[in-house]
Amino acid sequence: MRYSTQLEHGKKIPLHDEEGFIGMRAAGRIAADTLDYIAPFVKPGVSTAKLDALCEEFMRAAGAIPGTIDYHGYKHASCISVNHVVTHGIPSETKILKVGDILNIDVTPKFQGWFGDTSRTFKVGAVSILANRLVNTAYDAMMAGIHTVRPGATLGDVGAAIEAVAKAQGFSSVRDFCGHGVGQVFHDTPQVLHYGRAGTGIVLEPGMIFTIEPMLNVGSYQVKVLPDKWTTVTKDRSLSAQFEHSLAVTETGFEIFTLTGSTDPLV
Known part of the structure; x- marks a missing residue:
């Protein structure tokens, strides 16, 4: 494993080679396929526990294991965050979807x-x-x-671009959670903030692999963690939405490892 000469808070930042790209393409494909698979089951009357069980079944059938299970004591194959839940929503038999809900489903198969x-x-x-x-x-x-991702760009460029889109629509970008390095380690360096100033922060280099996963709120960016120590909600109970991809910096730009087979999930 090679590392950048740059340090983040004293920690090394991995620079992955083609072997890493091959591994991430395979794991990323299973992750994307899991969300494509679950889409038809997202409908009124379904519990978030049922969706979680289906995600786990699909990942295991593909030869992967859910990376979230037993991660810091977490017990589920996915995080499912409904409406004002920002992130780390715990699947539940009692949380039943209804018309008008929005929900984020976050999966991390390990393959x-x-x-x-x-x-x-x-x-x-x-x-x-x-x-x-x-x-x-x-x-x-x-x-x-x-x-914005390309060699020579900065993580500040990433955050500034995200925040500009959010602010243009009157929304806020959550600051208490961020993207992160990913690969053979679930959460690695570097941290990827979803706000910031262009031209600042870590300079991107080929081989860096990380997630970009902005959480946007209708109201304030402030959040709070509930007593279960996982579920995080907007302090003002406004709606929140999130998307996430795992990607790498290449010699000429970027490669996304978790693209959906439908090209664009919003079409």
């Missing part, structure tokens, strides 16, 4: 030692105009951040 990390916000039937705009903007913000 042959590599973690493919991705999430997508789904709409349950017809949603409000505001919810629809939030979901679309969260996707656009993620892609705006991704399209």
